[in-house]
Amino acid sequence: MNNRLPSTKEMQAFIVTAEKLKFTSAAQVLNVTQGAVSRQIISLEKKLDITLFHRHARGLSLTEKGQHFLPLIKQVLQQMKSAVEQVSTIKPLIKLKAPSCITTWLLPKIMAFQQAYPDITVALTSSIKHDTNFSSESFDAAICYCTEIKDKSLISELLFEEVLTPVCAPSLLSEGKNQLSITAMKNMPWLHSTPQQSDWSLWLADAGSTSLTSKHNQHFATLDVAVSAAKQGFGISIGDVVLASLDVASGALVMPHPLQVKSGKGYYLASSKTSNNLSLPILVSWLLDHTK
Known part of the structure; x- marks a missing residue:
């Protein structure tokens, strides 16, 4: 095996760091230490014999090589995950969080989705909280009650006002x-x-x-x-x-x-831009189609 091939951990560390442009922020998303992320990036740079990031006092920026490498490595990871899902006997799982006040409305839709897509499992968690921190909570998506979602690290769709x-x-x-x-x-x-x-x-x-x-x-x-x-x-x-x-x-x-x-408020379906759950777009599209 070519020892220059990066590990999946190194690839994931590079993708998250490239999106956050800070080792500390990437470490929070990956739930590891800042030093662990830094070591993964250094190991990856040594294997490729290139510099992926410019190190600055207040953060990072991608080098030209890093900018070119980012979309390529994202595509590789997506293909790997898709291949695993296609041959795996384990059903794809979507972990969804929602405010308790919306569950009576949401449950029939989730059950109908399960009938339409029996190979995808939706694990629904209700909470009295109206927002979600995807860096510290292990959910693929959440329904948030708010005026709007300003966090640029999230993808959001308005379900209804x-x-x-x-x-x-x-x-x-x-x-x-x-x-x-x-x-x-x-x-x-x-x-x-x-x-x-x-x-x-x-x-x-x-x-x-x-x-x-x-x-x-x-x-x-x-x-x-x-x-x-x-x-x-x-x-x-x-x-x-x-x-x-x-x-x-x-x-x-x-x-x-x-x-x-x-x-002036509404219920928004939100997910992280770094989410790699290939089944999530199916659920998002289905809920939007069955809410309008």
Whole structure:
């Protein structure tokens, strides 16, 4: 065997370092020490008998040889991984993280995806956190709730914008009615997903009723718990139109007022640009096609 051929560790270290242009940042992504990354790069440069990086006081930059080598070595790694997947008996795995409030909406889509692509396994983890650090968490993708994703190291796609409206159980409405006036709502318990009551405040501001308050308020840690309480008839919650759609269609919830307000936030499907999971683009494309 040609001893000048780089190892997969050396190739991976070069790719990540070329994208981060700092040994410390590359070490965090690879979950090794800075010295280990530096040694991998030095070993690779010795095998190739070329300099891949210019070393600066505040970071690195690729040499001309390094710039030429980067896309070639990326292609080699992708081909190797594709070859392994084609002959391996182990199903490709996608590790997906999502906020707990979105799981009721997401689960039917994941199950439908599994039926469409039985050879790909999706491992779903729910969390009360609304973001993900791909450097420290071992997920291939995550659904993030935010105004926008500014991190340039990530690829993101908007699944849907958050649109807020009151939701409650049909039992709270008078027989034969499916609507409530804003003033009538003050006589019912208001269910809040945050201590700041921000969702209600935003909706009332757009309704021009900022001074309106409820005599009874109940706070919960997450949106899904507040909406679950609303389904059980404990009061009225502010819910997202898309997330509540299945419960509205089944008759478990109603939207008793026509006003719907955009919060300025949305649910984004994000993944690292350095991800080498060949099945991930299939899931991303499928979710986008089945969300619009």
